[in-house]
Amino acid sequence: MPAREVIPKSIALAGDRILVTGSNGFIGSKLIEILLEYGFANLRCFVRPSSHLGRLQKVLGNFDAGRNVELVVGDLLSREDCRKAAAGVSIVYHLAAGMEKSFAGAFMNSALATRNLMDALLECDGLKRFVNVSSFAVYSNLDLKHGDLVDETCPLEDAPQERFDAYGFGKLKQEELVREYGSKHQLPYVIVRPGYVFGPGKTELNGRVGVGTFRFLIQVNGSHFLPLTFVDNCAEAIVLAGFKADIDGEIFNVVDDELLTGRQFLKVYKKKVKPFRSIRMPYFAGYGLCCIWEKYSKWSKGQLPPAFNRRRCAAEWKRTRYSNQKLKDRLGWKPRVPMEKALEKFLAQFESNGNSEALKR
């Protein structure tokens, strides 16, 4: 069924060419699947030369229209490759991101790559929407109180170096550039900030659940809500952000309904996947240790890097609440998969491959 009929107030026409960067990624491949489901077949998938395309090819193989999807191999750090990607597109879903540990690497692959792509898009006519996929990592919870609501108006991290989060830094700078291009060059953008995206294909536990070390997992707090979003639900929100009219310049957080706490998530995970040792630490103790670690790191001039610090502790383990109200009100989004079913699907992947990678992080 054409999207115009499925999505009210859509800016997209049936023949519009849609570019998806990071299309072979965890979220990207699901996004392609949903676009194909909606009947959009004029897709251009931009993938890195190193990408193993198995995930994407599997999705494309499930649709007749998948055979006509255009694959463009390239590097967004190359302006020439960006021009190839941008030519003739109406809607862009920009999911490619820098996952490097170094700040410079994350900056290059998130911010510079985005700048190159936006420059290439400005050289062409006909862009209707640039959907920039960001992350919850851009928020700072440091000054929020326990129980406060994290929504789109919350303060952004102002000291990413102290937070020691290269990924978050890259995303912050990427967003800054997108906003700048929006105001200076009238780039029609929307920013989407997913929370903790989970689902089949992602096996490792997020640091928000716990920190794996010395063969066991330390869970700080445990009663904090995880900003979970199942990959199908997240991809649906991103798709809608590309089509809905009258939302240029808006920001949308993506979290599901019926969120679980860290303790609840870990309990289900251990029960269904594999039992392993874990200890729970109250938030005040975790915060205190992070504070000591941070001070020692500073005093020793980085003999220990500030991997644990107050900013990270607050961002990942403080008991804050999350809202998807704006997503529902403005995009008409509702979760495709309820939380209970989503958990089932997530955990089912371990039954098939039979191993746990819980202590990876």
Add this chain to the structure above:
Amino acid sequence: MLRIAIVGCGKVADQHVQAIHRIPGCKIVALCDRELLLAKQLGERFGIAACFCELSKMLEVARPDIVHITTPPQSHCSLAKQCLESGINVYLEKPFTITAQEAESVVELAERRGLKLTVGHNYQFTLEMLEMRRLLKEGFLGGRPSHLESYWSYDLADLRYASAFLSNRAHWVRQLPGQLFHNLISHGIAKLAEFLDEVVEIIATAYQSDHLRSLGLEDVLDELRVLIRDKQGTTAFFCFSTQVKGLNLLRAYGPSGSISANILTGSLIRSPSRSYKSYLTYFIPPLRNASQHFGNARRNIANFLRRRLYQDFGMKELTERFYNSVRLGDKPPISYSEIISTARIMDEIFAQIYPSRTTDDRRRKTGTDHRLEMVREVSAPLLTSDF
């Protein structure tokens, strides 16, 4: 107060900034990158306001005393010369230049202008390497080293680091004459070059690991073995591996014993050539080794408590020594003959393992078949010391 500037604000620039911040009496006054945003992100994180995208502009406005060049190696030679021509001392990241010919021209210019140069072989200035150098100077080996071994490993398994150049043929690492080796082996080769006289023979062999083959990278080699001999008869073995994990070692053998520095574990083991009666030969040397390992652990713990065991100690030490040589007019911490020798050894290795790449590259640069010239010299080892 020494005024410092950094050209090239990519991944390694962070390490330079952190090392410089540990050194008293200096200040980073400017950053430069062809991509201005990259300079600005570094400046923002470390509180450095002056950011430029043109080197000439930066040199003119910021007037630094020393420039750290941390760009891809293809630009090292021209950027270093531009700084030297402007009367500024230069710290060049490794590899020093692309070819020995370029290295010689940069060194010649620095000497002519009375300026100082160094190269980022920071692993030669770790605590255990400093101790090893002291012991060698004191004559622990009982003479010149008769044999040296240098092992260097690099883990390609974590593709978050390696995918950037493995996946992209246009990446600057893939464009180097020696590809992956060119960017990585100079640390290990320089350790040998420091103790070798003029090299007269080099035999290099390289191949591709199964891991790299599984990634489908047909044209990249990642396992390298090299035999070297100098004109005094000292031999050396160099091993670079992506498959043998956690190997970063220098071992020197001499008439009175051997000494081994392991940079990954921060340890130094001395093995005097001494014989013991009967079964004592099975008891005493292992106990002596155990005692030395214990001593290494104790020393590392003490250094940790004294905040001296940080990751970039070698870089800070090298940088500080270089700054002192600029301040006081002393010799630079790494001799120019060692820099050139390292470059010549690397040239010859790449000529042997990548004959088509290096020949083409040198033809483009010099208009001659330089590789054949080198092979001729090396194949007549005892007749020439000009290599």
